[in-house]
Amino acid sequence: MDFTVFAQQIANGLVNGMAYVLIATGLTLVFGVLRIVNFAHGEFYMLGAYITYFVGTLFGLDYIAAAAISAVVVAGLGVAANKLIFWPLRRDHEFTILLSSLGLALLIANGGELLFGADPKYVESPFADEVLEIGTVTLTQQRVLVFAAAVVALIAVYLFIRYSRFGKMMRATAQNPDGAALTGINIGLVHTYTFALACGLAALSGALVGPTVMIFPTIGNWAVLKGFIVVIMGGLGSVTGALFAGLLLGVIESLGGGYISLGFMEAIGYAMIIAVLLWRPNGLFSTARGLR
């Protein structure tokens, strides 16, 4: 086996995987803390990519600023979605919430098609055409940025959940919302910033991945599917699980695409989760309720 090619595939897989991890972390946080399976999560990824594009082209801001603005704006939209749909439904059955989020996903995706047009767009980035060589592996700077920014964001999220007052409130809510409320934690506030964090992460992922692919209004479908697969494989509610499962999915897809068949790349990735789930039906890192 040619080692250079192999190393290149692994590197590509890790970059793709990191983008999946960013999407999946938000999904798994929203599930772990709020018990909401958010079908509309991928649409926030789509909005992240589009807002980066529009801020860049309409206001002429540079890429980094556009990505940051997009993450903040989408975090705000996430808070609005929570206030309008998920918070009022918090006492309802999980299927009501799941179906409402499906409705929201269709609403944003088709609304996006109305507003943005169905034709593909390219997000401009100064890093997209610059190449970086690490040993025998060649990556565009943009792809290195995807990986690096994702690692920084994930470490920040980890520190936030682990050590900050707000993070502790999140973990308490995840373990027992009623108990948390009894100790004086403002559950409404926890809902709000968990959604802001999750949607901000999804938007960041969209903004980072945007310049490496074409974007169109239906990419949210793709994103939420990848996110779900990673979350299910890692175990619903497990952040550690999302990290491992996301990287694993990225690498396996990349190797499968390189050595077996590019067309069936995605099917190979899905087949892998099925294998994992037959072995561990609740995911790799599933344990009792709580945030890990």
Added chain:
Amino acid sequence: MNTNSHGHSLGQPLAIAGGIAALAVLPFLAGNAYLEHLLVLWMLYALLALSLNIVIGYLGELTFGHAAFVGVGAYTSAILSTQLGLPPLLGLPLAGLVAAGFGLVIGYAALRVVGPQFAILTLGFGAILFTITNHWVDLTRGPMGITDIPPMAIGPLAFDSARPTYYLVLALVLATAYLCHALVGSRTGRAFLAVRENAPLAASLGINVFHTKLMGFVAATAIAGIGGAIYAHYIRVITPDIMGVHNVAALIIVVIIGGRGTILGPILGALVYIGLLESLRVAGPLRMVIFAALLTGTVVFLPGGLISLWQRWRNAHKSENNLPATPTGLPSTEGGAK
């Protein structure tokens, strides 16, 4: 449906006979080919929605993979008739069998988990089937789709236009509706509902929860496969889009808007869906925005779907006439995945 248990012993069969008669004369009232075509689409969606309703309404599990089984059935029959020259009449049961085979394997793997995990897992399986269909160009011709599919025929009777196809699908819808009705009244059907309402309790009564769910899931996928095959032979062209997320969402919208866990609900939902889809054709992408709003609105404000409006009215009417209203505390067949 809560059948004739409250003094409707004569009214209900009459209403059903009247409804069937009305459905039978509909194509003659339609007057033009376009409306007849819409009637066929209505019946096709009603058939698919009735099959999805077995999983969502009776088993109480939400599946996001149903359109994939419709696609499996459509592709099975289309490939058999175009490449092997098999008569479509033989392709129909084979499409049901193959779809049921896929349903058995996928259900066996996916039904180990419940709730949101099951929903997401079926979404993943649906995506696998879509990807394979889209890329196995040698077998399925990939995104180009299969064209020139021969029409369904029984001996000299060819279902090559809307009106005969309408009667074929109507017959299947009625058969499926009757099967669902008989199922709910049977021991197996009561096991379905027991599993839906309280799985651990059902298990403690000696019901094998996993096998019960698997049986319902396989039956639903078989009917979906047959529906898909009829669709393929009627439209004469199929592409992998039939398995896409759009179609998944459409079927769920039909069942939820109509009323899950009922027999008339999915049929009514299909009428609303096809009617709105066509009347809003000018609106373009706005259509799906409207459907999305309808879905969310129904789930939040009318969990029983449109059909529950009629039940509400009937109950109110009964209490006016001092007749006993349908008791609410007893286990009913209505409801489903809440």
